[in-house]
Amino acid sequence: MSWIIACFCVSAIAGCHWLAGVVAARPESEQQCWASLGGGAGVAYVFLHLLPELAIGGKALSEAQGIKTFATTPVIEAFLFLVALIGVTFFFSMDVISWQSKKNNSMVALVHGLAFALINYLYAYTLPALITTGRLYGLLFTVAISAHVLLADRTMARHHPLVYRRRFRWLGTAAVVLGFAHAALLPPITDLTLAIATAFLGGGLLISVFREEIPSPSSTRLWWFLSGLSLMTVLLLRALSLYHH
Known part of the structure; x- marks a missing residue:
């Protein structure tokens, strides 16, 4: 049943x-x-699911047997946040390079395309494990990621319609399918592997939410923004009450 839901979620993304x-x-x-x-919806997802999951994962990592021989507890607990920071830096750097470079446009397009494919790949790769944790979590993740993909691709379609039609929508779709196939055939070996992938993905989601998905004050429809935030908040709190008690 979980894999049927996962197929539906991947198809939606x-x-x-x-x-x-x-x-x-x-x-x-x-x-x-x-x-x-x-x-x-994206802001609510970041604050009520993504950041708490990083904190929980860091605490669980610090309690793993033998891990304290490598670093102190506070450093270990901050490790997944460090991975998320690396994700923020990586995806932000790719965008800066793609927009500012005036030379070697083919290489810039290649690098930007690979970064785009990587984040889509990670969406699908982490999704099945999230659904096994809780189906509602998986569905909410799908809603948040679908909104992110739709808004990010909308920007690409508006500014570079030809590149979007010929390359990026195909690349994004292929990356999602490959990520899901990888998760089905070779699921994450350990919880740490999944946590690192999720944290890196979270970094990309963070930079996207706060730079692309929050509209500028001049174009924001406040009631729509508050509606998305409130609805996602209620659903996430409901998921917390179902799967943590």
């Missing part, structure tokens, strides 16, 4: 790569509503 062009063609006022709704 992959489908967003193809819906972005449709969204980008809608009236600006309608796009602002959806962007505000998705931005609110």
Whole structure:
């Protein structure tokens, strides 16, 4: 049953790569509503699920047998946050390079494409394990990631429509399928492997939420933003009450 849900979730994420062009063609006022709704949901997901999971994972890592011989407890507990910071730095650097470089555009496009594929790959790779933790968590993760993919691809479709149609939507879809296939055939060997992948992915999600998914004050539809934030908050708190008691 969990794998059926996982297939549905992966299909939803992959489908967003193809819906972005449709969204980008809608009236600006309608796009602002959806962007505000998705931005609110993304913020709630970061604060109520992603960051707490990093803290819980760090604490569990510090209690692992023999781990304290390598570093002090506070350093061990901060390890997953360090991985998330590396993720933020990596994905931010890729965007800076792709936008600022005026030379060797083919290489810049290649690097940016690989970063784009990597984060989509990690979405699908971590999803099945998250669903086994709790189906509602998996569905909420899918909603948050789908909103992120849709908004990020919408930006690409608006500014580089030809590149988006010919390359990036195919690349994103292929990366999602490959990540899911990897998780099905060769699941994460240890919880630490999964935690590191999730933390790195979290870094990419953090930079995306706070730079792309929160609309500027001039274009934000406040009630839509608050609606997305409130709905995701209620659902995440419900998931916490179901799976932690």
